[in-house]
Amino acid sequence: MINSGLFKKIEESYSRYYKEREGVVTSSRKVLLNSKEAIFALQRNDLDKAEKLVFEAKEIISEMSKKFVRDNRLRYEGSFKEGLEEFVEANLFLQFEKEKKIDLVKDLDISSEEYIAGICDFTGELLRKVVKLVTEGKKKEIEVYSECVENIVAELIKLDLRGYLRYKFDQAKRNLKEFEKILYEIRLIEEKND
Numbered sequence: 001m002i003n004s005g006l007f008k009k010i011e012e013s014y015s016r017y018y019k020e021r022e023g024v025v026t027s028s029r030k031v032l033l034n035s036k037e038a039i040f041a042l043q044r045n046d047l048d049k050a051e052k053l054v055f056e057a058k059e060i061i062s063e064m065s066k067k068f069v070r071d072n073r074l075r076y077e078g079s080f081k082e083g084l085e086e087f088v089e090a091n092l093f094l095q096f097e098k099e100k101k102i103d104l105v106k107d108l109d110i111s112s113e114e115y116i117a118g119i120c121d122f123t124g125e126l127l128r129k130v131v132k133l134v135t136e137g138k139k140k141e142i143e144v145y146s147e148c149v150e151n152i153v154a155e156l157i158k159l160d161l162r163g164y165l166r167y168k169f170d171q172a173k174r175n176l177k178e179f180e181k182i183l184y185e186i187r188l189i190e191e192k193n194d
Contacts, residue, residue: 017074020067024074027064031057031083035090039125042093043132054094057087061108084110088118093125100144113165116156120168123149123175130182139186146179 038053061084068075088110092102102122104115126145133142153169153176161169 020074021077024064024067024077025079027060028077028079028083031060031064032079032086034060035083035086038090039093042090042097043125043128045097047094047097050090050094050097054087054090057083057090058105058108061087065109081114084114085117085121088115089121089125092119092122096122096126096148100148102148116159116161116165117168119152119156120165120172123152123172127175127178130179134182134186142182142186146183149176149179 034053034057038050038057041047041050041053064080065075074080088105091105095102102119104110126149130142130145133145149172153172156169156172159169
C-alpha cells in the first residue's frame with residue numbers, strides 16, 4: 001500500500017537539509033561575529049583589522065552561497081539573513097571610513113531587504129562614531145557623517161517600507177534626528193563663543 005522508497009527518499013532529503021542547515025547556522029554565526037568585530041575595530045580607527053575581518057566574512061558567505069545551488073531553502077535561513085545584514089553594515093562602514101562613500105558589495109547575492117536593514121543599522125554606527133568626533137572637536141567630519149545619514153534617510157523615505165524594515169527605517173530616522181541635535185548644539189556653542 002505504501003511505497004517504502006517514498007519515505008526513504010523523504011528521510012534522506014530531510015536529514016540532508018537539517019545537516020546542511022546546521023552548517024549554515026555555524027558559518028552564519030562566524031560571519032556575524034566577524035562583522036561585529038569589524039565594526040568594533042572601525043569605531044577604534046583600526047582599518048587594517050576591520051578590512052581583514054570583512055574579507056574573511058565575505059569569503060565565508062561566498063562558500064556558503066555554493067550550498068544554496070543544491071538547496072535554495074538554506075539561503076532564507078534566519079541566521080544567514082542576520083549574518084548578511086551585519087556584514088552589509090560592516091562593509092558599508094568600512095567603505096565609508098576608507099573613502100567617505102558607500103556602494104553595493106561586489107560578487108555577493110544580497111537582497112534589497114538585507115541591504116536596507118544593514119544600511120539602517122549603519123546609520124547608528126555613524127552616530128556612535130560622531131559622538132567620539134564631537135569630543136575631538138572635528139566639526140567638518142561630523143558634517144560629512146551627518147550628510148551621509150541625511151542622504152540615506154532621503155533615499156529610504158521613497159520606499160514603502162513595512163514591518164521589520166519599517167522598524168529599521170524608523171531607527172535610521174531617529175539617528176538622523178540625533179545628528180541634527182548634535183549639529184544644533186555645536187552651532188549654539190560656536191555662537192556663544194563668538
